[in-house]
Structures are given as C-alpha cells and as structure tokens.
Amino acid sequence: MTIFQFPSDFKWGTATASYQIEGATKEDGRGISIWDTFAKTPGKVFNGDNGDVACDSYHRYEEDIALMKELGIKTYRFSVAWPRIIPDGDGEINQKGLDFYHRFVDKLIENDIEPFCTLYHWDLPQALQDIGGWENRRTVDAFVKYSEVMFREFGGKIKYWLTFNEPWCIAFLSNFIGAHAPGNTDLQVSLNVGHGILLAHGKSVQKFRELGIDGKIGIAPNMEWSVPYSKNEADQAAADRNIAWFADWFLDPVFKGTYPQFMLDCFEAAGAKPNIQPGDMETICQPIDHLGLNYYTMSVVRSNPGGGILQLEPLDMGLVRTDIGWPVESRGLYEALHYLQKYGDIDIYITENGACINDGVENGEVKDFRRISYLQQHIAQVHRAISDGINLKGYMAWSMMDNYEWAEGYRMRFGLVHVDYRSLVRTPKESFYWYQNVIRNNWLETKD
Ligand SMILES: CCOCCOc1ccc(-c2cn(C[C@@H]3NC[C@@H](O)[C@H]3O)nn2)cc1
Numbered sequence: 001m002t003i004f005q006f007p008s009d010f011k012w013g014t015a016t017a018s019y020q021i022e023g024a025t026k027e028d029g030r031g032i033s034i035w036d037t038f039a040k041t042p043g044k045v046f047n048g049d050n051g052d053v054a055c056d057s058y059h060r061y062e063e064d065i066a067l068m069k070e071l072g073i074k075t076y077r078f079s080v081a082w083p084r085i086i087p088d089g090d091g092e093i094n095q096k097g098l099d100f101y102h103r104f105v106d107k108l109i110e111n112d113i114e115p116f117c118t119l120y121h122w123d124l125p126q127a128l129q130d131i132g133g134w135e136n137r138r139t140v141d142a143f144v145k146y147s148e149v150m151f152r153e154f155g156g157k158i159k160y161w162l163t164f165n166e167p168w169c170i171a172f173l174s175n176f177i178g179a180h181a182p183g184n185t186d187l188q189v190s191l192n193v194g195h196g197i198l199l200a201h202g203k204s205v206q207k208f209r210e211l212g213i214d215g216k217i218g219i220a221p222n223m224e225w226s227v228p229y230s231k232n233e234a235d236q237a238a239a240d241r242n243i244a245w246f247a248d249w250f251l252d253p254v255f256k257g258t259y260p261q262f263m264l265d266c267f268e269a270a271g272a273k274p275n276i277q278p279g280d281m282e283t284i285c286q287p288i289d290h291l292g293l294n295y296y297t298m299s300v301v302r303s304n305p306g307g308g309i310l311q312l313e314p315l316d317m318g319l320v321r322t323d324i325g326w327p328v329e330s331r332g333l334y335e336a337l338h339y340l341q342k343y344g345d346i347d348i349y350i351t352e353n354g355a356c357i358n359d360g361v362e363n364g365e366v367k368d369f370r371r372i373s374y375l376q377q378h379i380a381q382v383h384r385a386i387s388d389g390i391n392l393k394g395y396m397a398w399s400m401m402d403n404y405e406w407a408e409g410y411r412m413r414f415g416l417v418h419v420d421y422r423s424l425v426r427t428p429k430e431s432f433y434w435y436q437n438v439i440r441n442n443w444l445e446t447k448d
Pocket residue numbers: 017020166169173177179222294296352398404405406
C-alpha cells in the first residue's frame with residue numbers, strides 16, 4: 001500500500017460545460033448556438049441527439065450542487081452559455097441569463113464550492129457564426145463585450161476564470177477535421193479561427209486587467225501527448241508536430257507572441273497560414289495567471305509523408321482503451337505537465353481528466369471500477385508531477401455527471417454520477433465514492 005499525500009490547499013474538483021448539461025435551450029431568452037444548429041443537422045451527431053434537455057441542470061442545479069457538496073469538492077468548473085447572456089452574440093444583454101448564473105454561483109458559494117468559470121466552451125451564438133464566426137473580427141470584439149459583461153457582473157464573486165476551453169477543438173476539430181460545430185473542413189479556415197480565438201483571448205485578458213477584476217485568468221488547452229515510434233529523427237519530429245498541434249500552436253502566441261516556426265512551415269506546406277495583422281501578436285501575448293490542462297490520452301506516432309498535413313501516422317500499440325476508444329496511458333499526463341514547464345512556472349490546474357466508461361445502473365449501483373482504475377493512475381501521475389516541483393494547484397475530474405458528449409451524443413458517459421436521460425435521475429457511481437474518499441483524505445492510496 002502506498003499513500004500519496006497532497007498539499008493541504010490542493011483544489012479537488014469536477015468539471016462540466018453549459019451546452020452539455022443545462023438543457024432549457026429555448027428558455028428565459030437564450031439565443032441559438034452553433035451546437036443547437038449542428039445537432040439538428042442530419043448526420044452530424046449520433047442518433048441526432050441534441051442539448052434541448054441534456055441533464056436539465058438549468059432547473060436541477062440545486063440537486064447537482066447538493067451532490068457536489070456530498071462529493072466534497074473544493075472547486076467546480078462550469079461554463080457560461082454566451083447565448084444566455086447576449087442572445088444574438090453582440091446585442092442586448094439578457095438579464096434572465098445573468099440572473100440564472102447569479103443563482104447558480106451564489107448556491108455554489110453558499111456550499112463552500114469555489115466557482116471556476118469558463119467563458120467559452122464551444123456554444124458560439126449562431127448569429128455570429130452567420131457573419132463568419134471566429135474568422136470575423138467582429139466576433140472577436142463581441143467576445144470582449146460579452147467578457148466585460150461577465151467581469152463587471154461576477155468580478156470578485158468568481159475569482160477563477162478561463163477564456164477558452166480547448167482551442168485545438170475549436171480551431172482544428174471543428175473547422176479542419178469537421179467533427180464538431182460548425183463542421184468546416186478547411187485548413188485555412190481553421191487557422192483563421194485559431195487566430196481569432198487567440199485575439200479574443202488576448203483582448204479579454206486586457207479587459208480583465210483594465211477593469212482591475214479581483215481574480216485570476218487563463219486559458220485551457222487540451223493536449224494529446226505523443227511519443228515517437230522509434231528513435232529516428234523523423235519519428236521524433238512527427239511526435240513534436242503532434243504535440244505542438246495541440247499545445248505550442250496556441251501557447252507560443254500566448255507566452256512568446258509568435259507562432260512556432262516549424263508548425264508555420266508545416267501548415268504553409270499544406271497551403272495555409274494565419275492572417276496576422278500588425279499588433280495582433282502583441283495583443284495575444286498578455287501575461288496570464290494560470291493554465292488549465294485537459295488530458296485524456298496519448299499516441300505513439302511515426303513519420304509518414306502521406307499522413308496528412310502533419311505527415312505522421314498514429315500506431316495501435318495495443319493499449320487498453322476506454323469505451324470511446326481512447327488509449328489509456330497516464331504517463332502522458334506527467335510528460336505533458338513537464339512539457340508545459342517551458343512556458344514558465346505558471347500555476348496549472350488539470351481542468352479535465354476522466355474516462356468514458358459506459359457502465360449502467362444495476363440494482364441502484366454503477367460498478368465503474370475501470371473509471372476508478374483510470375482516475376487512480378492519473379491522479380498518481382499528478383502527485384508525481386507535484387513531487388517534482390511542478391506548480392500543479394488542482395485537479396478537476398471530467399465529469400461531475402454523464403452529459404452530452406458532443407458528436408457522440410448521450411451514448412458516451414464520462415460522469416462520476418450516472419444520469420438516466422429519460423427520468424433525469426442522478427445515481428452516484430462507485431467512482432463518486434472513491435473520489436469522495438480521495439478528497440476527504442487528501443491522499444491517494446494505491447494497492448502496490
Ligand atoms: C481524427 C478524427 O477524430 C474525430 C474525433 O476527434 C476528437 C478528438 C478529441 C475529442 C475530445 C473530446 N473531449 C472531451 C471533451 N473535452 C471538453 C469537454 O466538453 C469534454 O466533453 N476531449 N477531446 C473528441 C473527438
């Protein structure tokens with residue numbers, strides 16, 4: 001038996017996102033988002049699932065917060081639906097939207113749970129997509145206006161902020177691969193979108209500083225860690241490209257004010273480059289207070305000139321996979337955390353880590369021991385990184401509850417709490433009680 005003790009101020013938490021749990025998509029003045037549109041487009045989402053009801057957390061948030069209190073979390077990461085605050089993205093403020101988030105945040109604070117707010121978790125107002133979305137600098141300015149509304153309204157009440165969740169998913173998964181909303185499949189569009197969200201990030205941080213908000217702000221990239229199939233240079237360069245696609249492409253502009261040259265070369269070879277205007281990189285490169293890191297899986301890659309824009313191919317090394325098909329390899333989290341040290345000794349939160357394990361309810365229980373195994377392995381790596389001196393301040397399990405897993409709809413379950421989507425009954429899983437024990441003890445026990 002090994003005991004890994006965590007720092008006394010370590011922030012144990014969970015995470016969700018607005019479109020994935022709230023439902024009530026037509027209630028209290030909420031505008032349409034690109035995910036409402038995408039989900040209702042035939043063939044885009046498994047089973048045609050959409051977020052109209054989801055977990056109905058818009059109405060059931062008090063029940064959810066009671067479960068968070070029972071779990072014992074110190075912080076809860078949620079996102080705000082921009083279409084609830086400014087329904088057409090750039091016009092009138094919807095007071096009922098602000099009122100909802102005040103009720104919600106007040107209930108969290110009443111239960112001694114620190115609100116950790118993501119401003120943008122993919123639900124762009126459709127009206128802004130209609131004018132070009134993040135490719136249009138009017139959308140960038142609209143985001144800054146939305147951010148200012150949130151900063152003025154919640155500044156001080158909410159002390160931990162993130163501008164964007166998973167820039168790679170917003171730019172590349174949604175506009176090059178096309179698997180997420182709005183579903184473009186054009187590399188130049190994805191670079192334009194990536195540049196737009198980086199500009200919006202930088203301007204929003206500038207606004208946060210200008211207003212003198214009492215709090216901290218950052219951004220939350222997702223990283224798929226990659227290792228080379230062999231020690232030859234071409235395979236190592238392939239792994240470097242895959243890592244940079246998720247991390248450096250966004251974090252070099254934020255921390256250094258430049259895109260990584262080897263990735264600019266890679267994209268230029270594929271016929272695309274970011275549309276950088278004078279002053280853009282200075283705007284993007286604003287000092288931030290923390291980084292969120294979302295980590296799920298890693299890949300083994302080798303160089304392949306015919307392997308797409310990155311000229312690589314992932315290899316199946318026979319690792320155990322979760323029910324969504326992602327290989328389980330926790331050392332990738334440890335390596336990714338060390339990799340991020342090149343950006344300095346900044347506070348880091350694991351803002352998402354979890355496993356898709358689709359076990360159902362049997363006799364009132366969910367025996368999701370595979371999820372416990374995944375969490376145990378990854379939290380052990382978190383402790384290892386802290387022991388190495390990395391400034392790791394908190395861990396938020398994805399997810400508090402089963403929810404709408406985007407293009408996978410409701411078939412993929414990441415929650416510590418099971419949700420019956422017909423009755424909306426919540427059932428804490430075995431992993432909920434396991435995590436509750438880790439939080440209560442502030443230590444991790446491993447069997448070895
Ligand atoms: C090559 C083709 O590939 C097609 C699908 O490719 C991906 C890649 C990555 C994801 C993905 C999903 N998540 C979990 C979410 N993070 C934010 C939160 O909302 C969770 O729901 N992280 N990454 C999905 C699909």
